[in-house]
Amino acid sequence: MFISVLDLLKIGIGPSSSHTMGPMVAAREFINLIKEYYSKNKSSQKLAIKCTLKGSLSATGKGHATDRAIVLGLNNYLPRDLADQDVDTLIKNIWGSEFIEIDGVGSVMFSAEKDIDFDTGAPLPEHPNGMIYELLSEQGKVLMSETYFSIGGGFISKIEEIRQLVAPLKMESVDSFPFPFDSAQSMLDMSKESGLSIAEMKRRNEITLISEEKLNNGLDLLWLSMQQCLERGLNTQGILPGGLNIPRRAKQLHQQLLEQPDKSDTNDWLCAYAMAVNEENADGHMVVTAPTNGAAGVIPAILYHFTKHLAGTKAQVREFLLTVSAIGGLIKHLSSISGAEVGCQGEVGSASAMAAAGLCAVRGGTPQQIEHAAEIALEHHLGMTCDPVHGLVQVPCIERNGFGAIKAYTATSLALRESGKHFMSLDKCIAAMKQTGEEMSIKFKETSLGGLAVTITEC
Numbered sequence: 001m002f003i004s005v006l007d008l009l010k011i012g013i014g015p016s017s018s019h020t021m022g023p024m025v026a027a028r029e030f031i032n033l034i035k036e037y038y039s040k041n042k043s044s045q046k047l048a049i050k051c052t053l054k055g056s057l058s059a060t061g062k063g064h065a066t067d068r069a070i071v072l073g074l075n076n077y078l079p080r081d082l083a084d085q086d087v088d089t090l091i092k093n094i095w096g097s098e099f100i101e102i103d104g105v106g107s108v109m110f111s112a113e114k115d116i117d118f119d120t121g122a123p124l125p126e127h128p129n130g131m132i133y134e135l136l137s138e139q140g141k142v143l144m145s146e147t148y149f150s151i152g153g154g155f156i157s158k159i160e161e162i163r164q165l166v167a168p169l170k171m172e173s174v175d176s177f178p179f180p181f182d183s184a185q186s187m188l189d190m191s192k193e194s195g196l197s198i199a200e201m202k203r204r205n206e207i208t209l210i211s212e213e214k215l216n217n218g219l220d221l222l223w224l225s226m227q228q229c230l231e232r233g234l235n236t237q238g239i240l241p242g243g244l245n246i247p248r249r250a251k252q253l254h255q256q257l258l259e260q261p262d263k264s265d266t267n268d269w270l271c272a273y274a275m276a277v278n279e280e281n282a283d284g285h286m287v288v289t290a291p292t293n294g295a296a297g298v299i300p301a302i303l304y305h306f307t308k309h310l311a312g313t314k315a316q317v318r319e320f321l322l323t324v325s326a327i328g329g330l331i332k333h334l335s336s337i338s339g340a341e342v343g344c345q346g347e348v349g350s351a352s353a354m355a356a357a358g359l360c361a362v363r364g365g366t367p368q369q370i371e372h373a374a375e376i377a378l379e380h381h382l383g384m385t386c387d388p389v390h391g392l393v394q395v396p397c398i399e400r401n402g403f404g405a406i407k408a409y410t411a412t413s414l415a416l417r418e419s420g421k422h423f424m425s426l427d428k429c430i431a432a433m434k435q436t437g438e439e440m441s442i443k444f445k446e447t448s449l450g451g452l453a454v455t456i457t458e459c
């Protein structure tokens, strides 16, 4: 398996990679299908678009702004186009329209309020995050339809793709890469045989597809975007949208730490940094999916702390991001990074394992210590459910990223004090996460039907 670092970590907008970014990408793809259809079936009759959301997308889509994302996608936007835009104003301008203007097709009827169906019936059997897009005639006849699945991290699959796969992936076969590791063990074996670090093997795989310059520029842009997002979060206050009236806390916490550094410790700084990112995400602003939006605070928090407090260099930032993506690619390949598939262990748990590996690499850890650090961080997230209150990526998500960063930091420290030899391998830990996710009740997989989501009093 191979997934590029520039696909696993990508610039987009909040609040959710699977419920915001994936549906937006699918909507935009459906527009391209309509163009293709129309070029072969030109007609003067009025056309209309309908979208039906299934499973977790219908259960928590409102809180995750899935409808807003679909409207943006149908209006030809992709997540990365929105990174520096005022999304709220953009939405205000297009939300009430009864038509979508499609290049080469003309006006197609679509109302955000009436034509997105949050279908709370049974989910599609293939995957919990299903969406059916339909092109209808004036009389309501279905002229063309496509079913998409949002499989986590902003990736989508069509129905024929998802049926061919044991686990829903969007990756390339390893055959053409110099280091075709598809498990943590094969990664360690190849590292030992070649004498190369995990980051260097990942780099050599990447530059079989793109130039080294393009790769470095991409890594630098990711880091710049992570910093911009985190610092915007540290400098913004107010109430988060969605109706829970949750105030932003990162700015105030950060202020306290700056004023009383002697009373602060690493945990405090990591929480402030991670929460700053996740407050930006909850506000629907620009964020780097790492590896999902709900878990987007862990990796930047660890890296920001490393560069600000431990004098990390630009070269180390690149090494960190390459190591992070090697581990994230393994988890995505062998299990899942989606809360709707395996619960929060796959989101914050994966982010924590990735961050631990990255930090261990730049602090001089051996490949064995890096694998150990990732395993420790993931192990202590096993079984963690996804139960966001009101389907908003706020409670428990924002604080949880702070704790994911703290666990990553602790996992690295522990791994660096040992030889790298350890009892439970990362491969076995990922397998346990997959099995735990399969046996987890649907109530705890991003449906907001269990856990914290149902213990609050409705009013």
Ligand code: SF4
Binding pocket: 294, 295, 338, 339, 343, 344, 345, 347, 348, 385, 386, 387, 388, 393, 394, 396, 397, 400, 446
């Ligand atoms: S609880 Fe975890 S998996 Fe669920 S939405 Fe929040 S961060 Fe994502």
